[in-house]
Amino acid sequence: MASSRSVLNFQSFTSQALSADDVQLIETSVEQFGAPLLMLDCDIIRQQYRALSNALPNVTLHFALKPLPHPAVVRTLLQEGASFDLATSGEVELVAQEGVPAERTIHTHPIKRDADIRDALAYGCHVFVVDNLNELAKFKAYNDQVELLVRLSFRNSEAFADLSKKFGCTPEQALTIIETAKEWNIHIKGLSFHVGSQTMNPQKYVEAINTCRVVMEQAVERGLPALSTLDIGGGFPVNYTKQVMPIDQFCVPINEALSLLPETVQVIAEPGRFIVAQSMMSVASVMGQAERDGQTWYYLDDGVYGSFSGLIFDDAQYPLVTLKQGDECAPSVLAGPTCDSIDVIAENIMLPKLDNGDLIIGRMMGAYTSATATDFNFFKRAQTVVFNEQVANCERMIG
The missing domain is CATH 2.40.37.10 (Lyase, Ornithine Decarboxylase; Chain A, domain 1)
Incomplete structure (x- = not known):
């Protein structure tokens, strides 16, 4: 091997x-x-966070703790005004210990135990992600406390890790989830996706953004509540032994695609590797x-x-x-x-x-x-x- x-x-x-x-x-x-x-070196964390913030000026960055869940990283990014992306009760505990305001967090693991939901809610995090009806049903007991993002799948064989292999649904499945949520009185806040770790081609984001925009339009056409949030995930590339496109250039087509969304849609992202690698x-x-x-x-x-x-x-x-x-x-x-x-x-x-x-x-x-x-x-x-x-x-x- x-x-x-x-x-x-x-x-x-x-x-x-x-x-x-x-x-x-x-x-x-x-x-x-x-x-x-x-x-x-926390100075480099600041440098990378600021570079991505400048490249995506209208996007709220939620640092994904998964690649480097170190207290000093959390403290440094908290000082920078960052928000945070959580996926486990352990990560909830870490940000709580470091004084991160709960309203600056989201919980994006598509598959959760009831205890995971309760731990996040006890902390004050109320935005979660689902990608199937089985997961949606877990929120019936908390429908007055939560706002959900429906995660779509966009396969990417070129990425380091094709996360859509394991998570995400089709656009039609997403609309079914949104319709069912309305029947169950569960608030769907918006959509999310992740095009894969270390994605080299920004067009992968553009394609996903455009598809999500269509789903948002179709939801309104079906008489469903308008969606107010789009989470474009992470996957922004960094240099290992090969040069990648500078982040300001990489994000140009992404920003162009985001500009076509309704002005009422808030855009967030979940960078991890780019911030800390x-x-x-x-x-x-x-x-x-x-x-x-x-x-x-x-x-x-x-x-x-x-x-x-x-x-x-x-x-x-x-x-x-x-x-x-x-x-x-x-x-x-x-x-x-x-x-x-x-x-x-x-x-x-x-x-x-x-x-x-x-x-x-x-x-x-x-x-x-x-x-x-x-x-x-x-x-x-x-x-x-x-x-x-x-x-x-x-x-x-x-x-």
Whole structure:
């Protein structure tokens, strides 16, 4: 399974060489906290949030906690005026602990237990998502407390994760749900969709927006209440090892499609990866090494059961660099610490000769890394160190 992952080449990342300040900060952090580490920079979270806000000026951004549910991320975005997208009772608990006003949250998991609904309502979150009649029926007991969004499905084979494979309904099914909700006296607030994680083509959003606009028109034609909200989901792309379209350009056709909606429709979004992917670097150290099949295998103290879990399920391609410099590079393998042979980070990667204790740095490590890490084999997951949470004094904290 490890051999099926794409090959990384160290020399292709020389343009992303670390600055002297980065190197000093990494080395100082490892001296203080040890390795492995995840270094979270809240300034980058602010930068990414502001970039997307500027690119979608008429859209309310609800940060999706799923890729990086860290308290410092919540606090930073709360200071920026962000809203939040929740999917579980654990996420409800996190935002409640950090003082997020409930009116700035939505709960978008299409499939929920009754306890999930009750937990969210107790907190004060009252906007939920459904995509089928079975789910709609769960809200009969709460019809005077909730507003619902009906999620449509738009398949996207090009995305990292085609979320419409698992969730969403057809336009005709959506109209049936809206009609049934009227019979059950349940308020349908609007529609939602998610075109898939790391979507490279903005036309996917345009197509979905246009379809939702038609559904809204058809609902009125059928004598149903006018829909007031459209949730365009997340999926906005970021640079891993390949350049993607700048976000301001990416959103131009999206804004054009949104401008065709009735002025009474409020538009919201659920960005996750775009906000946090760039905000974190991983730092792993070489535990040991061996020569195998003409390559040097370097065994790190972090791997695919830890911070590099996205290599297994997320298809992420993390840029990797080492602090060790050398004129001669040789084909090498970076492996994780566990006793499982699948725990391989990169193969045929060109590296200088490393010593035990040398450091490997992963970039773009903010999304689906610490959030999906495990303690498999009792190797503890990387500690997160937070930088620049306080804008004025750049206070550091341990997460």
